[in-house]
Amino acid sequence: MHPFELITPATVSAAVKAQAGAPTAQQGAPIRYIAGGTNLVDFMKLNVETPRQLVDVNALDLSSVESLPDGGVKIGALARNTDVAQHALIKERFPALSEAILSGATVQLRNLATTGGNLLQKTRCVYYRDTAFACNKRNPGSGCPAIEGHNRMLAVLGTSEHCIATNPSDQNVALTALEAMIHVTGTKGERAIPITQFYMLPDSTPDKETVLEPGDLITHVTIPALPEGAKSVYLKLRDRASYEFALASAAIVMRTSGDRITFARVAMGGVGTVPWRSHEAEKALLGKPATLVSFRVAAEAALHGARPQSQNGFKIELAKRCVTHALTLATQQA
Numbered sequence: 001m002h003p004f005e006l007i008t009p010a011t012v013s014a015a016v017k018a019q020a021g022a023p024t025a026q027q028g029a030p031i032r033y034i035a036g037g038t039n040l041v042d043f044m045k046l047n048v049e050t051p052r053q054l055v056d057v058n059a060l061d062l063s064s065v066e067s068l069p070d071g072g073v074k075i076g077a078l079a080r081n082t083d084v085a086q087h088a089l090i091k092e093r094f095p096a097l098s099e100a101i102l103s104g105a106t107v108q109l110r111n112l113a114t115t116g117g118n119l120l121q122k123t124r125c126v127y128y129r130d131t132a133f134a135c136n137k138r139n140p141g142s143g144c145p146a147i148e149g150h151n152r153m154l155a156v157l158g159t160s161e162h163c164i165a166t167n168p169s170d171q172n173v174a175l176t177a178l179e180a181m182i183h184v185t186g187t188k189g190e191r192a193i194p195i196t197q198f199y200m201l202p203d204s205t206p207d208k209e210t211v212l213e214p215g216d217l218i219t220h221v222t223i224p225a226l227p228e229g230a231k232s233v234y235l236k237l238r239d240r241a242s243y244e245f246a247l248a249s250a251a252i253v254m255r256t257s258g259d260r261i262t263f264a265r266v267a268m269g270g271v272g273t274v275p276w277r278s279h280e281a282e283k284a285l286l287g288k289p290a291t292l293v294s295f296r297v298a299a300e301a302a303l304h305g306a307r308p309q310s311q312n313g314f315k316i317e318l319a320k321r322c323v324t325h326a327l328t329l330a331t332q333q334a
Helices: 012-020 040-045 081-086 088-093 095-102 107-112 115-119 171-177 279-285 292-302 314-333
Strands: 005-007 031-034 053-056 065-067 073-076 181-186 189-194 217-223 231-237 248-257 260-269
Touching: 012 031, 012 053, 012 181, 012 217, 031 040, 065 088, 073 088, 081 088, 081 095, 081 107, 081 115, 088 095, 095 171, 095 231, 095 248, 115 171, 115 217, 171 231, 171 248, 171 260, 231 314, 248 314, 260 279, 260 292, 260 314, 279 292, 292 314
Parallel strands: 005 053, 031 053
Antiparallel strands: 065 073, 073 217, 181 189, 181 217, 231 248, 248 260
C-alpha cells in the first residue's frame, strides 16, 4: 500500500473543499472520501486505488434514517447498511431495500459499509482488480481482456466494446426500483439526482462511472412513498446461498387492483453495467392480468437486447426466470 495522508473535516463544506482539487488518474494520485472503507481499502491493498489523501467523513452528521412528510424516507449517506436494513421504517415501507442489503456481504461488512459508499461500489471484475492485466475502467485505452477472457460473472446489458463489467451492488438495484434520489453537495451547491441518471453507461469512457464531479459528496438518499397498496420485493440468484455476488437479481414494486396490474417498477442486478431499470418490462405489465404469462412476457422484454459473451449467455434465461419469480412473489404479497 502506498503512503497517504488522512484528514478529518468537521463539516460537509470542509470535506467538499478538501476533495474538490483531486486530479484525474492521468494527472496523479487522487483524493478520495472514505467512510466504512470496505471497498476502497480493498482496492488500495491491491494497488488499484493509490490515493495520496483520504478525506475521512465519519465525523459528519449524515447517519440518520428519517420519515418524510409524504410517507417517504431520508437515509443519510453515512447510515450503516445494517442499521438501514434493520430500521423499522425501511422494513415496513420498503422491504425490498432491507432484503437487498441483507442479501449482500457479511454481517461484519454490513456493520461498517455505508449507504453512500454502497452507491459508489466498484466492480468485482477480475481484470479490474488485478493490475497485471489491462482494463479500460482502471486505465483508459488499455483494452478489455474480459470480452475474450473470463466473463461468466459479467454484464449482458448496457455493455460496450470497451467494458462489460457488472455493477455489483444489491442495495442499488432496490433503490432503482424504488426511484430513489441521490442528494449531493459540491462546489456548485446542492443538487438531487435521480438514481437512473446517477450512473453512466461505459460506452467509450468506462472509467467515468457516475455523474459526480470533483468535490461532490453524497449527503443522503430519499425514497418517495409507494402508491397505496404497492408491495416491494428483492430476489437474488447466486452460486451459493450467502456471501456471493448476484448472477441475476430483481427488485420489484407492484400494485394490483382486482386481477390487473396498476403499478409496476422493475430493476435488475447482476446483468447490467449499471443497476438496470427496465421500462420495457414495466410497460409490458401495466394493465395486464397478474398471471405467469404476463410475467414471462415482461421478463422477455426486460432482457431484450441483451448481449452475451462467451461464458455468460446463461444469465439471460436466468434473469428472465428471476424477474418472473420476483413478480410472482410481489403479486402474492399484494
